[in-house]
Amino acid sequence: MKYRTAIRGLILIATSLVVAGPSYAQTAEEITSSIISGDPEFNFMGFGDLNYISRDGNNEDGFTIGQVVAHMSASLSDSFSIFAEFTGTGKDSQYSFEVERLIAKYEFSDMFKLSGGRYHTPIGYWNSAYHHGSWLHTSTSRPEMVKFGSKLVPIHFVGILMEGTLPRNRLGLSYSAGFGNGRHENVARSGDAGDINSDKAWMVQVQSAPDRYYGLKFGLGFYNDEITPDDRPEIKESTVSAYVAWTKESPEIIFEYLHSEHEELLNSSVSGDVDAWYAHFAYRLKGKRRDWKPYIRFEKTEVDDTDPLLFDQGLNFDASILGLRWDFNPYAALKAEYRNEEFDNNGRENNFRLQLSFVLAKL
């Protein structure tokens, strides 16, 4: 009964936000004038989520506000645009606000776009396809290997990025190559105020989205950095990631794998690997039940005992996840998720999550 009341309340809040959102249509004169005059054009989007979490043997269960996300973009000219993303995240006793992305991009052509700023590191699929805004992804949360504050994958990077699509190719080949600050001495963070050492991080990712199989994407990426953690010697990090994604929803299949090697710079005999993957399957039902989308996900992360960077971070993880998403509104979804997880080989536990996620956007 309590749950029902809570769900009704959450739905009411989300619906109110959506209904209260901006609703206007431009006339022909306004569209013509905005494009021909070359005046900057601003766009805004917002995401948010509200959660109820219940965990085995945990007394701190209850309602949480997830992330409140604000996206802003502006076309300052045909080729030059600015994109910014800010988040507010509920913590124990306060909210933390963060500039998640700030990108100034100049597009020379489809083949070559150059930008500078703070990015979601273009490595793998989930980190750049969804990242913030849980309404975008099917499940209630990100896979553990790319969770916020992950020490496994450098979630953000600050620097420059070149990207583009190769012209007229049936394989839909595209690339992105970045160069910038590596990880901070707290390895979960990017070097927002400069690199902590003289060796910059670099990354390359090649992706394919074949014309013939719309919805299919696969990619291969590399990331390389030298890390100076605050409590141990300098470490060389090399990561390779690969993914396959079929995103047409009936079915939706995402498989992502990551292999990371860490080696002490002054003593190459001290080294270790990390392997992590997840496999996500979902299926949007057809016909009258198309608002419903059951899903299942398996995740695994294994860290070598000899890994000089991550051996003592408790990152070993194993999970089976079963959930159901209900898109009761074009801009809002309710998700229920059961999770059976094991953190760092400490025994399995059961979790239950209920989430209301929504987007404030107008096309």
Added chain:
Amino acid sequence: MGGRTISACNYPLCWQSYKMPILMKMNTHNLTIRNWQTTICLVGMLLAAANVVSAESSIAESGLAIVVHKDTEVENLSLSELRNIFRANQQFWPNRSRIVLLVRAAQSDERDFVLNKIYEMNEDEFRRYWIAKMFRAEVPRGPKVVFSTGMTLDLVVAIPNSISFMRADNVTDDVKVVRIDGKLPGEDGYPLK
């Protein structure tokens, strides 16, 4: 920016139309029209249904024309290139001018046709696609939304580098029709009909 345009196609969505199935269920043997609002909605729904049938047959007969501004240096596109343009995977013409994409608002037959044949998406997938695209900073904005064939013509004529679509029998000499896979609307094998 602040002006609100109300689509003439809104009437099938008025709240009364949702009541109709309930009314019909309650009075299976004796359907009574309760008030003038319901009557208007019923007539509106019938007109809309008739309009849809007529428009769909028209697109099927004459085909959907892909139109661009007259100065755009493109004569022919493959269906695959067209899909990439409409999905904003290609955002520039070969002369490096940014493509201005104009898409009809929801509840138009041309849009339904384009979503089905070009985007290969339904309305929900289309919405999610553009929101995700903007979220990933792949496009600074979504497509420009137009509300009628007349508005489409006006904008394609006025905006350099624009591309849009309309029923082939609505095309005028003020815009350029692009060949798709080497064919024009009305020719055998034209893919958009």
